[in-house]
Amino acid sequence: MLTLRQTTQGLGTFLKVLSLVVPAALAGCGGESKPVEMVTVDGSSTVFRISQKAQIDFNQVAPNIQVSVGNHGTGGGFDRYLRNEVDVIDASRDAKAEETQKAKESGLDWTRFLVGYDGITVVVHPKNDFVKSLSVEQLKKLYQPESEITTWKDLDPSWPDKKIIVYSPDSASGTFEFFMEAIVGKGVKTQRKGVQVSPDDNQLVAGVAGDEGAIGYFGYGYFAVNKERLRAVPVQNGPDAQPVMPTPETIMSKEYAPLARPLYIFVKNSALKRSAVAQFVKHYLGNIEKFATSANFDAPNETDRKANEEALNKALESAGNPSA
Amino acid sequence: MGRVMSQLPRPTSKSRDTNLWASPGPWRRLEGSFAHVFLVLCTLTTVLTTVSILVILSVQTVQFFRVSGVSPFQFLFGSDVESPHFGILPLIWGTAMVAVGSSLIAVPVGLLSAIYLSEYAPRRVRSVLKPSLELLAGIPTIVYGFLALQLVTPGLRLLLNPIGLDVEQFNALSACIVVGVMIIPMVSSLSEDVLSAVPQGLREAAYGLGATKFEVSTRIVLPAALSGVFASFILAVSRAVGETMAVVLAAGRVPSLSLNPLVSIETMTAYIVAVVGGEEAPGSPTSLSLFAVAMVLFIVTLSMNIVSRVVLARYREAYV
Amino acid sequence: MSKQTQGNYVPHSRSRRLLGPLFAIACVLATLTGVVVLAILLGSVLTTGLGHRPGRPWYHLPQNLWDLGQLMVSLVSKTPGESAQTTGFRVGVISSLWLLGLITLFAVPVGLGAAIYLEEYARPGRINTIIQTNIANLAGVPSIVYGILGLTLFVRGFGFKSFALGYSIWAGALTLSLLVLPVIIIAAQEAIRAVPITLRQAALALGATKWQTVRDHVLPAALPGIMTGIILSLSRAIGETAPVLMVTQASSLLNPPRGPSDQYVPLPLEIYNYAKYPDPADQTLAAGGILLLLVLLISMNAVAIVIRNRSGRLHRNI
Numbered sequence: 001m002l003t004l005r006q007t008t009q010g011l012g013t014f015l016k017v018l019s020l021v022v023p024a025a026l027a028g029c030g031g032e033s034k035p036v037e038m039v040t041v042d043g044s045s046t047v048f049r050i051s052q053k054a055q056i057d058f059n060q061v062a063p064n065i066q067v068s069v070g071n072h073g074t075g076g077g078f079d080r081y082l083r084n085e086v087d088v089i090d091a092s093r094d095a096k097a098e099e100t101q102k103a104k105e106s107g108l109d110w111t112r113f114l115v116g117y118d119g120i121t122v123v124v125h126p127k128n129d130f131v132k133s134l135s136v137e138q139l140k141k142l143y144q145p146e147s148e149i150t151t152w153k154d155l156d157p158s159w160p161d162k163k164i165i166v167y168s169p170d171s172a173s174g175t176f177e178f179f180m181e182a183i184v185g186k187g188v189k190t191q192r193k194g195v196q197v198s199p200d201d202n203q204l205v206a207g208v209a210g211d212e213g214a215i216g217y218f219g220y221g222y223f224a225v226n227k228e229r230l231r232a233v234p235v236q237n238g239p240d241a242q243p244v245m246p247t248p249e250t251i252m253s254k255e256y257a258p259l260a261r262p263l264y265i266f267v268k269n270s271a272l273k274r275s276a277v278a279q280f281v282k283h284y285l286g287n288i289e290k291f292a293t294s295a296n297f298d299a300p301n302e303t304d305r306k307a308n309e310e311a312l313n314k315a316l317e318s319a320g321n322p323s324a
Numbered sequence: 325m326g327r328v329m330s331q332l333p334r335p336t337s338k339s340r341d342t343n344l345w346a347s348p349g350p351w352r353r354l355e356g357s358f359a360h361v362f363l364v365l366c367t368l369t370t371v372l373t374t375v376s377i378l379v380i381l382s383v384q385t386v387q388f389f390r391v392s393g394v395s396p397f398q399f400l401f402g403s404d405v406e407s408p409h410f411g412i413l414p415l416i417w418g419t420a421m422v423a424v425g426s427s428l429i430a431v432p433v434g435l436l437s438a439i440y441l442s443e444y445a446p447r448r449v450r451s452v453l454k455p456s457l458e459l460l461a462g463i464p465t466i467v468y469g470f471l472a473l474q475l476v477t478p479g480l481r482l483l484l485n486p487i488g489l490d491v492e493q494f495n496a497l498s499a500c501i502v503v504g505v506m507i508i509p510m511v512s513s514l515s516e517d518v519l520s521a522v523p524q525g526l527r528e529a530a531y532g533l534g535a536t537k538f539e540v541s542t543r544i545v546l547p548a549a550l551s552g553v554f555a556s557f558i559l560a561v562s563r564a565v566g567e568t569m570a571v572v573l574a575a576g577r578v579p580s581l582s583l584n585p586l587v588s589i590e591t592m593t594a595y596i597v598a599v600v601g602g603e604e605a606p607g608s609p610t611s612l613s614l615f616a617v618a619m620v621l622f623i624v625t626l627s628m629n630i631v632s633r634v635v636l637a638r639y640r641e642a643y644v
Numbered sequence: 645m646s647k648q649t650q651g652n653y654v655p656h657s658r659s660r661r662l663l664g665p666l667f668a669i670a671c672v673l674a675t676l677t678g679v680v681v682l683a684i685l686l687g688s689v690l691t692t693g694l695g696h697r698p699g700r701p702w703y704h705l706p707q708n709l710w711d712l713g714q715l716m717v718s719l720v721s722k723t724p725g726e727s728a729q730t731t732g733f734r735v736g737v738i739s740s741l742w743l744l745g746l747i748t749l750f751a752v753p754v755g756l757g758a759a760i761y762l763e764e765y766a767r768p769g770r771i772n773t774i775i776q777t778n779i780a781n782l783a784g785v786p787s788i789v790y791g792i793l794g795l796t797l798f799v800r801g802f803g804f805k806s807f808a809l810g811y812s813i814w815a816g817a818l819t820l821s822l823l824v825l826p827v828i829i830i831a832a833q834e835a836i837r838a839v840p841i842t843l844r845q846a847a848l849a850l851g852a853t854k855w856q857t858v859r860d861h862v863l864p865a866a867l868p869g870i871m872t873g874i875i876l877s878l879s880r881a882i883g884e885t886a887p888v889l890m891v892t893q894a895s896s897l898l899n900p901p902r903g904p905s906d907q908y909v910p911l912p913l914e915i916y917n918y919a920k921y922p923d924p925a926d927q928t929l930a931a932g933g934i935l936l937l938l939v940l941l942i943s944m945n946a947v948a949i950v951i952r953n954r955s956g957r958l959h960r961n962i
Contacts, residue, residue, distance in 0.1 A: 038907075040893060045920065052896045056724055059898045068894035068907055071917065073601050075611075083800075085811075085893070170577045171406070172598040189610075190406045196493050196588065197577045199598065200920060202927075203473060207493050222922040294726075296922065348853050356855040363765060366757025370779050370829070373822050377789060380796055433674045440671030455949050457678045458872070462879025462941040463685060464912045466919065467934055471685060508678050513876060514831055517869040521838035536655055538664040552834040555780075559830055562784030568886050593786040597886060600788060618789050625784035629777050 037276035042070030043077025043090030044174055046219060047263045049295040050115055051090050054284040057291070061283060065276045074174055084108060087271040088281070091264045092118070092174040110266040111315040113285060114304045116292035119220040119251035120179055120259040123230040125212045130159050133243030135236040136183055136258065142166065142215070144184045147192040152213070167207045167216030170197045179217055182258040205230065217259075220246055221296030235259060252298040263297065272319040285312060381622065384615035392609035399616065405579045405590070410613055412620065414579035418496070418589035419621070422571055425500025425585065426507060426564040431557060433504075434511025438553075441512065442519035443541045454513060461509040469573025472502040476574070484586070494576025494588040502574050503567050507560040514559065518552025519545055554636050558629065565625055568593040592621045686938070692931035712935070719936050723898050727925070731918075733933050736911035738900035739813070740882055740940065743910055746817030747824065747881050752874060754821070755828030756863075759870075762829075763836040764858050783826035791887030794819025799891050811893035813904040819891050820884060824877035831873020835866035864955060871952035875945055882941060885912045911937050 041051050048071050055067040069090075072080065077089040078099050084106075095103075095112070103109055122139065124131055130152070138155050141147060143166070152159040169176040171191055180188045191197060198204050201218040208216040209229035223232055223246075234243035237257045250256040265284070271277045284291070285308050292299040300308065348356070389396065394410045402411015437457065441450050476498040481491045491497075522545050530540045546553070568591075576588035577598060599614040655661050693715065722732025758779075766772045798815035801808030809815040839862050847857040863870075888910050889895075895917050901908040915933035918926045 042893065048895070048917075049921070052724070053726075055896060055898065056726055066897070066899055069896040070893050071895035072889070076601070080893075170598060172601060191578070195578065198494065199572060199577065199601070202920065202922065203493075203573070205922070206473070210493070219922075225922045225924065352853055352856075356853050359855045359859075360765065363757045363761035366754045367761045367766075367775060369754055370758060370782060370825065371775065373782060373793070373825070374778050376797055377785065377793055380793060381789075433677055436671045436674035437678060440668075440675045444668055444671060445675075451953070453675060453679065455945055456682055457675075458875055458879065458945060459938075459941065460678060460682055461876050462883055462938075462945070464883035464885065464915070464934065464937060466885055466912070466916055467685065467689065470919070471688070474688065475684065505678070505681050510876060512675075512678065513872050514834065514869075517831075517872050518834055518838060521835075521869070523840065534655075536660055536664045538667045539660075542667070552838065555830055555834055558780055559783050559827060562780070566784050566786035568786055568788055593788065596786065596788055600792075600890070618786070618792075622781070622785060622789075626777070626781045629780045629784070633773070633777055633780075 037065050037274065039065065039067045039088070039271075039277050039280045040070070040086045041067065041088040041090060041265075042072055042080050042086045043088075043265075044074040044092040044263075045071050046092045046118060046174060047090035047115065047265065049221075050263070050288075050291050050297060051088075051265070051284075053291040053294055054280075054287070057287065058280055058283050062276075062279060065280065067280060073172075081110075081266070081268070082106065082108065087268050087277050089266040091266060092261065093178065094262075094264065095266065107270070109269050111269060111272075111311050113265050113267065113281075113308045113311060114262055114300045115265050115284075115288055116263045116295075116300060117251050117260050117298040118263055119246040119256050119298065120175060120182075120217055120261065121220045121223040121246045122215065122217045122233045122235060122259075123208050123223055124215050124233055125208060126229065126231045127212050128231065131215075131233055133234040133236050135243075136238065139183045139235070143168070143180070143192055143195075145188065145190040145192050150194070162213045165207075165211045165214040166192070166195045167204050167214060168195045168197055169201065169204065169218065170199045173199065175201075175218060178261045179259070182261075219296075220248075220251065220298075224296050248293075248298050252301055260298075267315070269315055269319060272315055278316060278319075281312065285309070377622070381615050381619045384612055385619045388609065388612035388616045391607075391612060400620070403581055405595070410609070410616075412592070412595075412617060414581050415590055415592045415595050415617065416620070416624070417581050418575070418579065418591040419565060419593070419624075421496050421585065421589060422499050422503055422567070422575070422591055423561055423565045425496065426504035427557075427561050429501060429504030430507045430511050430560055430564070434508045434556070434560065435515060435553065437508070437512040438515035438519055439541050439546070441516045443537070443545065454516065457509045457512050459509075460505065461513075463506070465506070465567065465569040466573065468502045468506050468570040472498040472570065472574030476501050480586075489586060491586045492576075492588055494574065494578070495586045496575050496589045497585040499571045499575035499589075500585065502570050503564050506567070506570065507563050510560040510563060511556045514556035515549070515553045518549040518556075521552075522548045551636060554632070558632055561628075562625060565621070565628075566593060568597050572597060592617050689931050689934050689938070692928060693935045715932055716936060716939060719932050723900070724896055729925075731929060733911055733914055733936055735897050735900045735909050736914040736933065737936065737940065739908035740911040740937075742813050742901060742904060742908065743817050743820065744878065744882060744944065746813060746904060747821050747878065748874075750817060751821040751824050751828055751877065751881075755825050755873075756832055756870065758825075759829045759832035759836060760858055760863070763833055764854065764862070779826050779829050783830065787823055787884055788886045788890065790819055790823045791890030793822065794887060794891040810905075811891065811907055813901060813906065813908050816888060816891050816908065816910070817904070819887055820881045823884070823887060824881050827877040827880070828870075828873045831876070832866070832870045835869025835873070836862060838869065839865045867955040868952045871948055871955070875948045875952075878944060878948070879941055882910075882944070883912055883937065885916050888913055889916075911940070 041055070048069060051069045055069050058065070058067060070077070070080075070086070074091045074093055077086065077091065078095070080086045081089050082099070082102050089110070122134060142149050142155060142164070149155055150163060151161050152164055153161040155164075168191060171189055177189075196207055198207070201222050204216045204218050205222055205226050208214040209226065223230055232246055234245040235256065236243040244250050244256045246256045246259070251260045254260055267277070267281055272281070285305075288305065288308075289299040389399075392410060399410055399412060401413055402409050403413045404411050405414055441454055445453065477491065477493065477495065480495070480497060484491050526544055526548060527540050530544045535544070571591050572594045575591070575594070577590045577594055578588040579590040580587055595617055596614045599611060690712070719732045720734055720737055722730060723734050725731045762772065762776065794815060796802060798809050798818050799811055809818075843861055843865060844857050847861045848854075852860070892907070892909060892913065894907055894909055895913055897907060897909050911933060915930050915937065918930040918933065921927070
């Protein structure tokens with residue numbers, strides 16, 4: 001039988017050996033050179049997908065630069081940036097006025113770059129064949145906080161009198177905020193009554209795919225990989241416009257309106273003085289098409305990319321790090 | 325025993341007729357004092373933790389009430405959770421529902437399992453089952469959330485839709501079931517330890533007086549272990565109250581005050597998580613509200629613990 | 645002296661006769677519930693993780709086990725890659741191992757210390773009751789509040805740069821240690837309380853000091869119960885996501901941490917990331933990660949259980 005002393009001694013030795021052997025064995029196998037410099041990225045979980053692609057690709061090119069990508073939400077990203085803990089913010093919305101103000105005051109001013117477009121796709125169950133399109137007006141009536149709509153017939157008298165099961169991202173989500181602003185109006189933060197909410201877009205997919213009378217919305221990427229389980233609804237932006245189906249082309253050309261939202265990164269100007277950050281941002285923006293499309297987003301178009309390049313050059317010059 | 329005996333000094337011819345007790349030497353005493361100090365420090369850690377939590381929470385709570393303009397009464401009893409009202413009654417209701425519901429599952433199942441493992445199960449079976457149940461405690465909470473969505477909710481639908489009960493995609497019952505399962509090991513494993521520690525002599529005495537196994541288990545062993553069993557209940561319920569991820573995924577995030585367990589609810593913890601991970605600008609009333617909610621949660625669990633302690637004090641029996 | 649002693653006495657009253665077996669059945673069913681749920685969980689995670697293999701049913705164990713083994717090895721050796729096939733959880737595994745080691749170093753001694761003090765040394769009184777209630781309360785604080793505490797106190801040092809540990813493993817381990825401390829303390833307290841007072845009296849009568857009694861007699865006797873508390877709490881710590889999210893910087897890293905001052909991404913966090921991706925291949929990856937986590941959990945539990953069994957053998961049925 002083990003006494004306490006023997007047990008603790010044994011445990012202690014075991015742990016000490018473990019803590020020496022395990023990291024050495026596992027980490028030593030790789031034979032990577034010691035990472036010297038760090039680039040810190042944080043923010044939106046949507047733009048995270050693009051930044052992670054950039055991170056992985058950049059590692060092939062410059063394995064001695066460690067890029068860490070965080071996932072604390074756009075708000076969290078700005079918060080940490082303003083505490084000087086982050087070099088690059090992933091943002092699924094533009095910076096708010098107070099945030100820009102605070103940044104300038106603390107000497108943490110940034111340069112904004114466009115890294116992609118996310119088309120918010122409205123979906124229904126594949127068996128739902130009567131909804132040919134939805135106008136912004138109808139979406140507003142359906143999703144606004146005061147909404148009394150409970151059946152499809154309430155939205156359009158020619159549709160069946162079946163109950164609508166409404167799905168939505170939860171009110172903490174950037175998708176929700178954007179959708180509400182585009183469809184209902186600025187500053188609307190409340191959900192309507194009786195809506196099924198989830199913080200996880202995959203659950204929304206499962207929800208709509210599982211209910212014949214369901215309707216929901218999320219980023220195009222989630223629709224693109226679930227095309228057999230869902231049906232996208234063309235959106236009519238205004239009474240005179242044509243209904244537009246969300247596709248990579250219509251989103252990039254901004255024809256799919258008003259639900260194509262731009263995705264940004266905000267780079268700290270002073271951080272561009274460090275060559276690691278400069279290299280990473282250059283690589284990121286230089287290959288942005290590859291990264292955005294592989295993450296199921298739309299890449300910035302020609303004009304956007306030119307604008308990015310100019311902004312980058314200007315920022316690099318003022319940081320004293322001439323573009324090579 | 326041998327260790328203690330060997331530390332006694334050997335009797336010399338001088339001390340033959342005096343007692344053999346030699347008080348501990350200076351090193352022993354020093355070791356004892358060091359130990360004492362170390363132990364006190366360990367205990368103080370818990371105090372420090374609470375103080376830190378309280379400081380952080382109260383500072384921000386005060387700030388919240390100042391910035392949002394909501395009064396504490398409106399805050400606690402209002403039913404509109406969204407800003408600018410911030411009435412968290414639905415959240416309190418949601419948390420209560422999950423706590424009660426999951427306890428209703430975990431307490432009986434856990435306790436019966438504990439009794440089985442300690443009184444009825446052969447040693448071999450026990451050595452396999454007990455660790456298996458403990459494994460349930462280690463499964464990440466998100467897995468429980470996904471389990472609720474993939475298995476529990478569809479299962480509930482299968483069972484209840486034919487009777488005409490409508491089960492929403494996100495509902496409180498799934499959350500209760502899943503959290504209940506998650507905390508079973510806390511009840512079963514800890515209770516089993518305490519039940520096993522009851523001296524065998526008690527059982528034998530009862531058998532000697534003609535009790536059946538059932539009577540021995542429930543009327544002799546269980547009351548003897550009651551304080552430990554209650555402690556495991558409290559730990560389990562505390563965990564249920566503080567559980568976040570599983571509830572969010574299973575019950576969704578629509579605050580509701582209804583008695584119907586088949587609709588979505590929002591708990592206080594779910595609200596906190598949502599605000600933390602959300603898009604709120606730091607310093608806004610919504611982002612500060614999470615501290616106020618956390619504060620309420622803290623006070624609620626504290627009252628719960630004080631009450632249970634009072635109740636416990638009455639029923640505790642000490643067996644030598 | 646086995647616990648299985650049944651009286652040979654058969655009661656006359658039918659209700660007493662029936663009640664016994666009925667109760668026994670109820671107990672068995674209850675225990676089985678837990679086990680069945682576990683089996684379902686493991687089964688669903690396994691099937692998702694291994695992907696769908698048409699034509700190969702689940703009971704072809706050798707082949708399925710081989711697949712499982714291969715999956716585990718590949719997941720442990722790779723870091724995030726371009727596609728789901730080239731991605732692995734190496735960073736997560738190493739981070740979690742580091743965290744586990746440090747948490748054991750912090751939480752176990754402190755938790756035991758507090759439990760010993762409260763049970764053996766402290767005088768019963770108002771202060772003692774307050775501390776006990778406080779500890780029970782801390783067990784119910786939601787994990788995310790510990791995350792906030794960790795962020796403010798350990799990562800940012802309450803504003804004092806010299807105390808700040810940054811987003812390092814130290815901070816994460818300390819935060820999670822605080823989280824599991826109440827469970828360890830309460831479990832240890834109950835275990836110590838269950839040690840018969842005769843043992844202590846005997847030791848004291850033979851001239852042991854209080855500390856000697858505790859260290860050499862009470863603690864070994866209480867070790868099985870203490871180990872249960874440690875098992876339960878470490879299992880919880882390894883699977884936590886919410887508090888860890890708050891005290892880490894990255895959710896994606898390509899280099900595993902080399903020491904406790906490095907940045908890290910624990911396994912549950914990496915899993916959570918992939919679970920949110922739309923691509924079904926990433927869902928499979930997430931399930932694979934969960935399997936990996938379970939493997940880690942089982943091995944850790946196994947070690948602790950061995951210790952518990954070996955130390956408990958002599959002290960049962962006193």
